[in-house]
Amino acid sequence: MNSFIQKAKQEHYAIPQINVNGLIWIESILKAAEETRSPIILGTTDKVIEFLGGYQFICSTIKNKIKAMDITIPVIIHLDHGLTVENCKKAVDAGYDSVMFDGSKLSIDENIKQTKEVVDYAHKNNVIVEGEVGAIGGNEDGIIGTVKYADLDDCINLAKEAKLDTLAPALGSVHGKYQGEPDLGFTEMEEIQKAIDIPLVLHGASGISDEDLLKAIHLGHAKINFNTEINIAWSNQIRQTLNEDVSLFNPQQILNPSKEAIIETVKSIIHKCTSHNRV
Ligand code: 13P
Ligand code: ZN
Ligand code: NA
Secondary structure, three states: OHHHHHHHHHOOOOEEEEEOOOHHHHHHHHHHHHHHOOOEEEEEEHHHHHHHOOHHHHHHHHHHHHHHOOOOOOEEEEEEEEOOHHHHHHHHHHOOOEEEEOOOOOOHHHHHHHHHHHHHHHHHOOOEEEEEEOEOEEEEOOEEEOOEOOOHHHHHHHHHHOOOOEEEEOOOOEEOOOOOOOOOOHHHHHHHHHHOOOOEEEOOOOOOOHHHHHHHHHOOEEEEEEOHHHHHHHHHHHHHHHHHOOOOOOHHHHHHHHHHHHHHHHHHHHHHOOOOOOO
16 A cells, blocks of 8 residues: 555655545545546544444445445555554554554654554554654644644654654644645755655645645655545535525435535545546
């Protein structure tokens, strides 16, 4: 699985991670990726695992959907913001391809120690691991945090000592909507990418301009995470559908247009990440 992200880094594009919030997300994301010939990462945030039915249920549901839809592009099933070492291990056991351990609330020493434990377990099972340095701000499914810029030495140490596959250095990006214009630390980004070989991951991409996304890709980001942008498109469409015909109650009539909204948004994200026509 890592080879797909490494290939993206070498060829200067990013594989989008789109967060799954229910069954229609799975179908719509896969359809958008298949039709644009883009590799894709389906992310499930640890915070919403229970809502999605548990690690085992959601992972096997995604795998069954891939088969049922005859999907031919590479798909990576990823645990987003794994909250504990235990949870990351559960995702590995459930059949995930990739897990993120979010040690952003820990001291760097404790972050390295716990990430290492996740990597040891994951690599034995051919699962790749993403680590985080600093803290991505904003509000993600109820996890509220303030931005803390990643320190260069911490990035080097975590990547090397924990033998990470990908690294998410927090450089001013924010989960959810931005208050004002996003202000990413491109100088720090350049230093980090010069010092570290592994692909970088950009979180909080909803709200970042196309130009800044391309800059981040140029500076070593080969995986970019999107959640809010798709959820806004989905909920706007549901509101519109219900407002247009207040007598509607048939779930398919209400939800089908929202699927189209997800598909169109994911396709536009794929184009922003220039991952289309790569497979
Ligand atoms: P946004 O919700 O801002 O797109 O961020 C997504 C993300 O970083 C998921 O890990
Ligand atoms: Zn994130
Ligand atoms: Na964002």
